[in-house]
Amino acid sequence: MDAATCTTCSGPCAPRLLGVSLRPYFLVLPMTISPSATRRRFLSAASGLAVLGAMPIVARATTQSTPPTKNLAMDHTHTHEKIELLYAVGANYVPKALTELNHFLRDHYSGRIGSMDAGLYDIMHRLRTMLKVRTPYEIISGYRSPQTNERLRTTRGGGVARHSLHMEGKAVDLRLPGVPLDELRDAALVLKAGGVGYYPGSNFVHVDTGRVRTWRG
Ligand SMILES: [Zn+2]
Numbered sequence: 001m002d003a004a005t006c007t008t009c010s011g012p013c014a015p016r017l018l019g020v021s022l023r024p025y026f027l028v029l030p031m032t033i034s035p036s037a038t039r040r041r042f043l044s045a046a047s048g049l050a051v052l053g054a055m056p057i058v059a060r061a062t063t064q065s066t067p068p069t070k071n072l073a074m075d076h077t078h079t080h081e082k083i084e085l086l087y088a089v090g091a092n093y094v095p096k097a098l099t100e101l102n103h104f105l106r107d108h109y110s111g112r113i114g115s116m117d118a119g120l121y122d123i124m125h126r127l128r129t130m131l132k133v134r135t136p137y138e139i140i141s142g143y144r145s146p147q148t149n150e151r152l153r154t155t156r157g158g159g160v161a162r163h164s165l166h167m168e169g170k171a172v173d174l175r176l177p178g179v180p181l182d183e184l185r186d187a188a189l190v191l192k193a194g195g196v197g198y199y200p201g202s203n204f205v206h207v208d209t210g211r212v213r214t215w216r217g
Contacts, residue, residue: 067091070125072101073136074174078108084136087125093118105142105172109151114143116169119209123193124174127207130187131179140173140204141166165195171208173199181205189214 067090075082083104087097098118106113124137144152144166153160165171176184181198185205188196197206199217206217 070121072121072124073134074104074139075136076104076108076139078140082136087118087121102143102169105139105169107143107145107148108141109148110145112143112145112148114145114167114169116143116172117209119193120170120172120207123188123191123207123209124172126191126193127184127187128176130190131176131183133176133178135177137174137176140175140202142172143167143169165208165210170210171195171206173204173206175204 069086070088071084071086073082073084081104083100085094085097085100087094087101098116101121102113102116105116128134128137144164146167149160149162149164149167153162175181181200181203185196185198188205188207192212193207193209194212195206195208195210196214197217198214199206202217
């Protein structure tokens with residue numbers, strides 16, 4: 001269970017754009033042909049097998065194609081910050097991007113920065129891909145410090161779980177402009193990647209990397 005939307009903004013209100021350059025991550029991928037391969041091709045040509053000798057080189061260049069990149073874009077409804085970045089190349093997360101995302105999804109009440117589970121970003125990436133939209137998510141809540149969670153729990157009349165996964169950086173409350181809330185929920189349920197809470201009254205869906213389960217708030 002989670003806090004409903006709050007109108008209090010404890011963070012800086014000026015819009016800021018955080019992010020990392022995409023370019024460096026595309027430049028490090030090796031596509032070179034080794035000297036030994038060049039030498040093999042030369043020797044093959046010299047022996048009259050130029051075409052056959054070149055084929056392994058072509059095949060190798062194909063198998064070293066660029067791994068799929070994973071991007072995220074988010075607007076925070078409380079801090080009014082925006083972020084758009086490449087957070088992973090294939091199965092490899094980009095450390096600098098994870099650091100920026102930890103800051104972006106910090107406890108906006110206390111300013112405390114947690115360590116977010118990168119599996120959340122994969123869920124969010126897959127959802128946008130599945131729904132075929134490129135609009136930024138609107139974030140209502142990411143990391144929540146234990147102190148903030150306890151304060152919300154005791155002042156919101158039971159709307160916040162005592163052991164919320166937000167405190168472990170494993171949950172985020174969000175919506176996706178242009179996608180009806182129930183469609184976003186249904187897409188998250190299809191993934192079976194964790195918990196999915198549906199909060200139509202507060203206009204957000206909670207997703208987490210805990211066990212697969214669902215509820216309505
Ligand atoms: Zn939540």
